[in-house]
Structures are given as structure tokens and as C-alpha cells.
Amino acid sequence: MTTPLITLDSIRQRYSDRTVLDIEHMEFSEGTITGLAGPNGSGKSTLLRMLAFLEPPAKGTINFLGRPASAKTSVTRQITLLVQEPYLLKRTVFANVAYGLRIRKKNDIPAKVTRALEVVGLDPAVFAKRQWFELSGGEVQRVALAARLVLKPKLLLMDEPTASLDAKSAELIHQAALSARDEYGAALVVASHDMGWLETVTDHIHYLENGRLVRTV
Amino acid sequence: MEYLLEGFRQGFLLLFSGDPEAYSAIWATVYASTLSMFCSLAIGVPLGFLLGYKEFPGKKVVRTIVDTLLSFPTVVIGLVVYAFLTRHGPLGGSGLLFTIPGMAIGQTLLGLPIIIAMTANAVESLDKRLPMTLITLGASSGQMMWATVLEARYSIMLAAMAAYGRIVSEVGISMMVGGNIKWHTRTITTAIALETGKGEFAVGIALGMVLLTVALLVNIGAAGLKKRAVQ
Numbered sequence: 001m002t003t004p005l006i007t008l009d010s011i012r013q014r015y016s017d018r019t020v021l022d023i024e025h026m027e028f029s030e031g032t033i034t035g036l037a038g039p040n041g042s043g044k045s046t047l048l049r050m051l052a053f054l055e056p057p058a059k060g061t062i063n064f065l066g067r068p069a070s071a072k073t074s075v076t077r078q079i080t081l082l083v084q085e086p087y088l089l090k091r092t093v094f095a096n097v098a099y100g101l102r103i104r105k106k107n108d109i110p111a112k113v114t115r116a117l118e119v120v121g122l123d124p125a126v127f128a129k130r131q132w133f134e135l136s137g138g139e140v141q142r143v144a145l146a147a148r149l150v151l152k153p154k155l156l157l158m159d160e161p162t163a164s165l166d167a168k169s170a171e172l173i174h175q176a177a178l179s180a181r182d183e184y185g186a187a188l189v190v191a192s193h194d195m196g197w198l199e200t201v202t203d204h205i206h207y208l209e210n211g212r213l214v215r216t217v
Numbered sequence: 218m219e220y221l222l223e224g225f226r227q228g229f230l231l232l233f234s235g236d237p238e239a240y241s242a243i244w245a246t247v248y249a250s251t252l253s254m255f256c257s258l259a260i261g262v263p264l265g266f267l268l269g270y271k272e273f274p275g276k277k278v279v280r281t282i283v284d285t286l287l288s289f290p291t292v293v294i295g296l297v298v299y300a301f302l303t304r305h306g307p308l309g310g311s312g313l314l315f316t317i318p319g320m321a322i323g324q325t326l327l328g329l330p331i332i333i334a335m336t337a338n339a340v341e342s343l344d345k346r347l348p349m350t351l352i353t354l355g356a357s358s359g360q361m362m363w364a365t366v367l368e369a370r371y372s373i374m375l376a377a378m379a380a381y382g383r384i385v386s387e388v389g390i391s392m393m394v395g396g397n398i399k400w401h402t403r404t405i406t407t408a409i410a411l412e413t414g415k416g417e418f419a420v421g422i423a424l425g426m427v428l429l430t431v432a433l434l435v436n437i438g439a440a441g442l443k444k445r446a447v448q
Contacts, residue, residue, distance in 0.1 A: 052352075052353055053352075054349055054352060054353070071352075076352070076355065077355040079353075080353045080354065080355070081349075081353045082353075083346075083349075085346075086346070086350065087344050087346035087347055087349075087350045089350070089364065089367075089368065090367075090368055090370075090371075090445075091367075099354055099364075100354040100355050103354070103355060103356055103357070103360050104355065147354065148353070148354070151354070151355065
């Protein structure tokens with residue numbers, strides 16, 4: 001039996017005196033796509049932020065490949081999160097996509113950036129030199145996804161990635177996200193209200209309510 | 218009215234004939250302001266960044282002090298620097314009184330609060346999603362700090378322009394610390410004050426036009442940067 005990529009055990013999170021997340025056990029394996037569904041305020045975004053090590057749990061442990069992990073460990077470089085309204089650095093599209101590679105001192109950056117832009121459906125010849133303020137909402141989302149895909153993360157987290165996009169942009173985001181699993185076996189965890197898409201592509205869907213896991217399909 | 222027009226005419230003649238006295242004052246201004254801007258930015262940007270980026274006890278008190286220093290009168294700065302640099306002062310042996318580097322010390326003190334306050338504001342007003350974005354892209358804390366400085370770069374350049382505008386147009390520090398010595402520490406502003414006092418409007422107007430041109434260029438640059446800073 002293979003070790004799950006990331007495992008949550010007895011996770012609790014509280015804001016003030018309100019419990020926002022209460023998960024006994026949850027795990028995500030490489031090469032799988034997991035959907036997170038539930039009404040607003042059910043804890044989906046909190047769970048994703050916790051998986052991205054953006055906020056530590058009040059209680060419980062998070063293991064990455066069987067070892068305890070936290071924001072201070074190097075595993076954070078193997079996990080990335082795309083939110084509904086991502087922020088682009090005040091730089092060109094190329095520099096935005098290349099940022100994560102540069103801080104990792106990777107080689108062959110231009111070719112990798114070009115490939116990532118192609119995966120998200122942006123013509124590198126047209127978009128690479130564009131400034132951050134010259135993009136539409138859908139293009140911003142695709143550049144942000146390219147900036148994450150180019151890092152080849154082991155765990156790609158997506159929080160309502162297509163909620164504010166038109167159908168064409170949403171489809172391109174869907175296709176690009178799936179390529180992360182197909183090309184290098186990333187695990188995807190997607191919070192979305194788009195149940196049609198979740199049911200089509202996910203291996204299973206966790207339904208959350210009031211911070212608790214109520215069922216898995 | 219006629220003597221004013223004559224002043225303008227002679228002012229243009231002085232500038233375009235390369236009058237050595239006028240250009241000596243222009244050179245002294247450029248030298249002192251460049252030196253003080255370099256020091257203000259080298260000290261002020263890191264301090265302003267820390268003030269805007271980090272949370273620490275007493276931060277509000279520090280902000281209030283910095284904001285108060287924004288309206289520090291130039292003659293008071295001149296007085297303080299003079300007191301330090303004069304023969305009997307703590308730095309009397311440095312020989313900096315009545316020199317351009319001495320003037321630059323005073324002008325640095327004038328520019329610092331502007332750079333610190335505006336840099337801190339720039340960092341504080343950056344998009345709240347920036348830290349999360351940098352973390353999710355794998356940035357270390359040092360890389361996050363550097364990326365944050367770069368994100369605030371247009372606002373920091375705006376701060377530099379505001380400081381430059383204040384430094385290049387001040388009289389009090391240049392007069393008190395520099396001593397308004399001809400061919401040496403006489404700047405555009407001290408020359409204007411002196412020549413006007415002597416009734417020599419032409420030199421005053423010529424140098425005034427140089428200052429106005431600098432102010433115009435600073436404002437044109439600032440307008441472009443403001444647009445970029447908010448995008």
C-alpha cells in the first residue's frame with residue numbers, strides 16, 4: 001500500500017469561539033483528483049489554506065508523505081494554491097510565470113514558461129511580454145495557474161478557480177488543471193460549486209457542512 | 218512690470234550664455250541634492266519598509282514621530298546640523314561645516330521622514346493577497362521581503378520624487394550649514410535669496426526658471442508613477 005501524499009488527522013480550527021473545521025481523518029494521494037463541495041462557510045477554503053500551510057490548525061497533525069509537516073518545512077514548495085481571484089505581481093506575464101522557478105534557481109526557464117503558457121491556452125508570443133494590467137480577468141486566472149503549473153507541484157489546490165470566469169476561460173482552466181495530473185501525477189484538490197465538472201473529473205468528492213466531513217462520494 | 222520682463226530677458230541670456238556664477242549654483246545644487254538623495258534612499262527605504270512590513274511594540278509611536286518630522290522646518294534642521302558641525306560641536310573636528318557634504322547631511326535629515334513615511338505607507342497599502350501569493354509560489358521570508366519592495370517600487374520612486382522636490386527647493390539648511398559661499402556652497406535657492414536682496418532680478422529669475430523646470434519634470438514623472446502605483 002502506497003503512503004498517501006498528505007494526511008490530516010484530528011484537525012480542528014477555531015475562529016474566535018466558533019469551530020470552522022473539525023476533520024477526524026482525510027487523505028489525498030498522488031495522481032488523484034478530489035473535489036470539495038458544500039455550502040458557503042462549510043470550511044472548504046479553510047481546509048485548502050491549511051493544506052497549503054497558509055494557516056496552522058489549532059489542533060491535529062498534517063503529514064506529508066508520512067512525515068509531520070508545517071509551514072517551516074520544505075514541503076511547502078511542493079504544494080501550491082490557486083484562489084478565485086488571484087493576485088499577479090506587478091511584472092510582465094513572463095516574469096509572473098517565471099517567479100517561482102527563479103526563486104528555486106531552476107534552469108531552462110524560458111522554455112518552461114513558454115510550455116506553461118501554452119498549457120493554459122495563452123500564446124506565448126502574444127502574452128509573454130504583456131504587463132499585469134493589460135490582462136482580462138480570465139487571462140489573469142490562466143497566468144496565475146501557469147505560474148503554479150510550471151512548478152510541477154505534487155499537490156495543486158484550487159479554490160473556486162472558475163467561479164468568476166466565462167465558459168471558455170473555465171474550460172481552459174479545467175483542461176490545464178487536469179494536465180497537472182496527467183503529465184506528472186500531481187494530486188488535485190478542488191473546491192467548487194460546479195458539481196457537473198466535479199462529478200465528471202474527480203475520483204471522489206468530500207461534502208463538508210459546518211466544518212465537518214458529512215459524506216464522501 | 219517692465220523691470221520684471223527685463224529680468225526674464227536677462228535671465229534667459231544668463232542661462233543660454235553659460236554664465237559661470239549661475240552654473241556654479243546649479244552645480245552645487247545638483248551635487249548636494251544628489252548626495253542627500255542617495256543617503257536618504259539608502260537609509261530611508263529599509264527603515265520605511267520595516268515600519269510598513271513588520272509589527273512591533275511602539276509602532277504607532279514611531280509612525281507619529283516620523284509623521285511629525287515631515288513638517289520639521291528647514292531652519293531648525295539647519296540649526297541642529299550647524300550646532301553639531303560647528304567648531305565647538307560634537308562633530309566640530311570633521312570640517313564639514315560650510316561644505317557641500319555638510320549641507321547634504323542636513324538635506325538628508327529633511328528627506329528621510331518623507332522617504333520613511335511614504336515607503337511605509339506604500340508597503341502597508343499593498344494588496345492583502347500579496348503575502349499569500351508569494352507563500353504559495355514557494356518564496357522564503359527573505360524572498361518575500363524583496364518581492365514586497367519590488368511591488369512597492371512605483372510608490373517608493375514617488376517618495377523619492379517628493380523628497381527631491383523638498384530638498385532641491387529648501388533654503389534654510391543650505392544657508393545655515395553651507396554658508397552661501399560663492400563658487401563653493403552657493404545653491405540655486407540661496408543665490409536667488411541673495412540676488413533678490415541685492416535687487417539683481419535677472420540672476421534670481423534665471424535660477425528660478427531652472428528650479429521651476431526641475432519641479433515640472435518631477436511632477437511629470439510623479440504623475441506617471443502614481444498611475445502605475447495604483448494599477
